[in-house]
Amino acid sequence: MPEYKAPLRDISFVMNELLESEKLYQTLPGYEEATEDLMNAIVEEGAKFAEEVLAPLNQTGDEEGCQWSEDGVKTPTGFAEAYQQYVDNGWPALSAETEAGGQGMPNLMGIIINELAGSANWSWLMYPGLSHGAVKTIEEHGDAEQKEAYLTKLVAGTWTGTMCLTEAHCGSDLGLLRTKAEPQADGSYAINGTKIFISAGDHDMAENIVHIVLARLPDAPEGTAGISLFIVPKFNVNEDGSLGEHNGVHCASIEKKMGIHGNATCVLNFDDARGYLIGPPNKGLNCMFTFMNTARIGTAVQGLAHAEQSYQGALAYAKERLAMRSLTGPKNPDGPADPIIVHPDVRRMLLTQKALTEGSRAFLYFLSQQGDIVDAGGEEEAKRADDLMALLTPIGKAFVTEAGFEAANLGVQVYGGHGFIREWGMEQIVRDARIALLYEGTTGIQALDLLGRKVLGSGGKLLMGFTGMIDEFCEANPGAEDEPFISALKAYKDEWLEVSMKIGQAAMENPGLFRPR
Numbered sequence: 001m002p003e004y005k006a007p008l009r010d011i012s013f014v015m016n017e018l019l020e021s022e023k024l025y026q027t028l029p030g031y032e033e034a035t036e037d038l039m040n041a042i043v044e045e046g047a048k049f050a051e052e053v054l055a056p057l058n059q060t061g062d063e064e065g066c067q068w069s070e071d072g073v074k075t076p077t078g079f080a081e082a083y084q085q086y087v088d089n090g091w092p093a094l095s096a097e098t099e100a101g102g103q104g105m106p107n108l109m110g111i112i113i114n115e116l117a118g119s120a121n122w123s124w125l126m127y128p129g130l131s132h133g134a135v136k137t138i139e140e141h142g143d144a145e146q147k148e149a150y151l152t153k154l155v156a157g158t159w160t161g162t163m164c165l166t167e168a169h170c171g172s173d174l175g176l177l178r179t180k181a182e183p184q185a186d187g188s189y190a191i192n193g194t195k196i197f198i199s200a201g202d203h204d205m206a207e208n209i210v211h212i213v214l215a216r217l218p219d220a221p222e223g224t225a226g227i228s229l230f231i232v233p234k235f236n237v238n239e240d241g242s243l244g245e246h247n248g249v250h251c252a253s254i255e256k257k258m259g260i261h262g263n264a265t266c267v268l269n270f271d272d273a274r275g276y277l278i279g280p281p282n283k284g285l286n287c288m289f290t291f292m293n294t295a296r297i298g299t300a301v302q303g304l305a306h307a308e309q310s311y312q313g314a315l316a317y318a319k320e321r322l323a324m325r326s327l328t329g330p331k332n333p334d335g336p337a338d339p340i341i342v343h344p345d346v347r348r349m350l351l352t353q354k355a356l357t358e359g360s361r362a363f364l365y366f367l368s369q370q371g372d373i374v375d376a377g378g379e380e381e382a383k384r385a386d387d388l389m390a391l392l393t394p395i396g397k398a399f400v401t402e403a404g405f406e407a408a409n410l411g412v413q414v415y416g417g418h419g420f421i422r423e424w425g426m427e428q429i430v431r432d433a434r435i436a437l438l439y440e441g442t443t444g445i446q447a448l449d450l451l452g453r454k455v456l457g458s459g460g461k462l463l464m465g466f467t468g469m470i471d472e473f474c475e476a477n478p479g480a481e482d483e484p485f486i487s488a489l490k491a492y493k494d495e496w497l498e499v500s501m502k503i504g505q506a507a508m509e510n511p512g513l514f515r516p517r
């Protein structure tokens with residue numbers, strides 16, 4: 001298994017030098033505490049936790065997997081203890097709002113800690129990872145009582161969250177979902193139905209699980225206009241905040257799957273489970289977008305994490321493994337052959353992995369800074385950042401997860417036949433990385449969102465806003481040294497606009513070719 005070493009220099013370069021985070025956060029109300037020193041210290045602590053606690057559980061978690069029994073799901077050895085350490089160190093609260101006990105640090109910090117933890121052990125990270133979306137959804141759409149009952153525990157990590165959308169007959173097309181919610185005399189709802197593929201749907205790491213569930217009210221309109229959103233706790237919560245009896249939600253089984261074996265992918269049966277409506281009736285999908293957008297960026301981080309993990313493994317191996325001689329003369333004359341890193345094809349693979357990793361990191365950190373600008377409020381800047389996020393989130397999710405999978409495949413190739421053998425750990429990265437292209441909306445569904453809703457849906461405004469930023473950047477950087485990069489950037493930007501216009505035109509002339517939603 002490649003030994004994971006947090007890429008502190010690369011992270012610091014993007015966070016401090018490229019994106020000048022301290023300068024930004026000193027201008028954003030609520031984030032003044034985010035100084036360079038504090039942010040560096042947080043990253044260093046996160047790196048230690050990832051390297052020392054999570055990385056050693058990555059391969060064993062893959063081999064052992066999760067175990068189902070009627071009493072609940074048991075996670076791999078060491079996962080629950082690592083989670084307790086994570087909670088004791090206050091990591092779940094890092095970028096949550098201070099009202100519910102959060103530390104109020106920027107989203108960027110949360111993304112960096114997720115990159116570190118996810119590169120060390122993605123399956124483990126998914127347990128606390130889904131709680132972020134649940135927290136954001138309740139913060140934005142929950143009423144005062146719901147915030148009081150659920151937020152503090154989720155923010156502290158005492159409880160974890162899930163996202164319950166998918167049913168056996170529908171994943172991309174949630175308009176088809178059938179789970180029902182019947183109003184009860186006490187103001188709650190009886191939830192009945194079966195959800196499948198629910199990540200972290202059951203486990204032994206926290207004392208309660210807060211499911212965020214899409215279901216239909218009686219007589220709701222068909223399709224997406226008739227979906228509402230509910231909180232369904234695994235254990236009911238008494239008025240004084242203590243835990244009551246087991247709610248009517250049970251894990252019927254866990255999936256046997258290609259990768260992320262350490263994470264429980266659950267079939268959840270809801271049998272008259274007590275649920276509580278969040279947000280307005282029939283507007284559940286709109287409210288769920290808060291969760292889904294957080295989860296999309298979270299999943300994009302998976303691509304970055306696997307690219308980094310695979311690159312580290314491949315680089316170390318390429319420096320050690322000996323095969324043939326360099327075409328420009330021996331580089332290891334005292335040995336029987338040269339290390340394979342001397343061969344141009346191996347360097348091509350390593351450099352492709354490196355470029356995909358570093359580009360993805362810069363892109364995702366930039367995107368999460370836009371989230372901080374939105375959260376800080378302020379008319380014009382927040383609107384501009386919101387527009388950018390709308391356009392770039394589907395690109396981030398689709399591109400970075402595809403990049404992560406490509407980098408993971410290259411990692412196997414650099415190892416030759418050993419890449420295919422389990423003990424080296426490179427094939428696990430490919431298996432674990434593959435799911436990121438599917439969940440939180442497949443790459444095809446991200447493309448529909450980008451072209452249909454964001455590009456065509458805004459009449460080209462969102463795209464032109466972003467390409468306008470690229471123009472401004474090119475004009476501000478005319479220096480001779482940068483010229484080749486600036487010319488290439490301009491050419492790609494022009495090509496992007498041209499291709500988008502062609503697709504838009506074709507879609508209007510022939511909706512069967514591409515159907516905007």
Ligand SMILES: Cc1cc2nc3c(=O)[nH]c(=O)nc-3n(C[C@H](O)[C@H](O)[C@H](O)COP(=O)(O)OP(=O)(O)OC[C@H]3O[C@@H](n4cnc5c(N)ncnc54)[C@H](O)[C@@H]3O)c2cc1C
Nearest residue numbers: 163164165166170171172197198199265439440441442444
């Ligand atoms: C390990 C794992 C964990 C998961 N975790 C969760 C979770 O925590 N919570 C949750 O709710 N779900 C979860 N999912 C479900 C996941 O989000 C869905 O599987 C995914 O959204 C795709 O839905 P589907 O499987 O029903 O595929 P389908 O919707 O049947 O799609 C099949 C294919 O058709 C394509 N397609 C569909 N519609 C269109 C269209 N209009 N235009 C072009 N192409 C189209 C898709 O891109 C895809 O290639 C998980 C799944 C897995 C495997």
